[in-house]
Amino acid sequence: MKLVGLVGSVRKNSYNAMLLGFIGQRYEKDFHLDVTDISSLPYFNQDEENDAPTVVRSFKQTILDADGLVIATPEYNWSIPGILKNALDWLSRGERVAAGKPVLIVGASTGMIGTLRAQVHLRQILSSPGLDCRVLPPGGNEVLVTFAANKFNEGGQLTDEPTVLFLDTVVHKFLDFV
Template sequence: MSRYNIAVLVGSLRRESFNRKLATALARLAPQEFTLKQLEIGDLPLYNQDDDADQPAPTKRLKAELQAASGVLFVTPEYNRSIPGVLKNAIDHASRPYGQSAFAGKPAGVIGVSVGAIGTAIAQQHLRGVLAYLDMPTLGQPEAFVQAKEGLFDEAGDIGPNSRKFLQGWVDKYVAWIRHHAK
């Protein structure tokens, strides 16, 4: 039985997204008492503050899922040296109206994968600034700027042998972070 339910926000809508594959593979590295569930963010309308008084149904669903979670894992690609609009839109929806953020106090982790040599380093730094404002204690070390290259994933979609030790270590630190901070 799962003791820790982790909300996973993947910042890509692409069917064959490396970040979605990474999120799925990382979930398999987590201990049994952790359930990592990827939340739907592609159905959210563009955030409009005029809707704060009566938020759209997809926003209400997202906020309820986040509020029920023990922590949040952000798996982000890097678009134009920042986070994707779809991820920022989801963050804006779930953090509003002011004073009713579904993120406040939730422990977080940030990771991502890209074909570029620096992975998603700059997007992750931008996201960390947003999470600090949202009052989310965020795992600082180890940082994981993963490059999508041959062998990252095996035939079954698991982490390949060359990256397994590093990413298992990252998951282990994230799990310890959640255990320490989850309410």
């Protein structure tokens, strides 16, 4: 199974990037997770949506070819970062390559809310007609890595055992869902 990862942070030591990296490693026997760079996408421009730049076309093809997506979002001012919204806006126009794609949402923050508000927004965005993704339902499946600075080691490994065990449960539910 081939999953594509999107991360809404370009920060060098991003906890969300670490979380995706950890997921890719821990479940490598179950699926291949390829994290796609969204930082090089230009700002969405409606004038170009039907004749998009090469980098956008290649990004859309990557999504089209994926069996599902894993999106790791930080929470910026109670929502998702602009870089992630920009990538999703490109996906929502022209050929609707994300339609019907299974999506697992995860997130890590340094605070006590663990990206909950961003994840609620993200679910709403992914349900819009242009995206129309099939998101793993939230009941019992919300991967909210709170106080992230205490849960990853210096090598970027998620070391908090209850969080890892919960992640195991949710990831395996997601694989059934896919």
